[in-house]
Amino acid sequence: MTRAVVFDLFETLVDYDEETSWAFSSAAAELLGRDPQAFHALWREGRSVRDSGPMLPYLASIGLDDGDAERLLEFRRRFSLAVLRSPREGVLETLEELRRRGIPIGLITVCSEDVVEVWAETPFAGMFGSEVFSCSCGYVKPDARLYLQACEELGVEPVDALYVGDGSNDELAGAERVGMRPVLVHRPGREPAWPEVRDWPGPRITSIADVLSFV
Numbered sequence: 001m002t003r004a005v006v007f008d009l010f011e012t013l014v015d016y017d018e019e020t021s022w023a024f025s026s027a028a029a030e031l032l033g034r035d036p037q038a039f040h041a042l043w044r045e046g047r048s049v050r051d052s053g054p055m056l057p058y059l060a061s062i063g064l065d066d067g068d069a070e071r072l073l074e075f076r077r078r079f080s081l082a083v084l085r086s087p088r089e090g091v092l093e094t095l096e097e098l099r100r101r102g103i104p105i106g107l108i109t110v111c112s113e114d115v116v117e118v119w120a121e122t123p124f125a126g127m128f129g130s131e132v133f134s135c136s137c138g139y140v141k142p143d144a145r146l147y148l149q150a151c152e153e154l155g156v157e158p159v160d161a162l163y164v165g166d167g168s169n170d171e172l173a174g175a176e177r178v179g180m181r182p183v184l185v186h187r188p189g190r191e192p193a194w195p196e197v198r199d200w201p202g203p204r205i206t207s208i209a210d211v212l213s214f215v
């Protein structure tokens, strides 16, 4: 029985693909006067550091002085806010419907500090009974502690919770390992974005509204 649903954020509730990632890197490189390709590679390399801790020490570690770090952070916050203000079709309605049915909903996202900083200005603010941000926890998916924290905050056992995500960071296997029931979401008419879930044997959906058929 499904007593709660926990969602991933990027490429699940909002779009964030390679194109988006490149759009950020190239604009950030221009802002800093750096080479776009080189900056993109550097930025990708630092992902796990950014997503598991504070941003300023990371920015210092890649050679940004205080002024550049602040400029980049401000740009990053605006960029993230624009992404988060464009939920996928049917997402907000589905979250509302789950709440209406009395199903607690949670969020676990691997993200950097800027997401937490702008969260209150997004349409997702106040929607979730549990919000687990990797950068605030200090560890990333598929660390079991993230899933267990969400379930505990929602007041459900993992076996009674559905986990919905696009499969990045090995998140579906991670959810399964703690006893949750993972559901793969991918874009309609496309293969899942991540090779490790192309042959995902469990349930898969191409629209978030389809989550309602599991509750």
Ligand SMILES: [Mg+2]
Pocket: 008, 009, 010, 011, 012, 165, 166, 167, 168
């Ligand atoms: Mg994702």
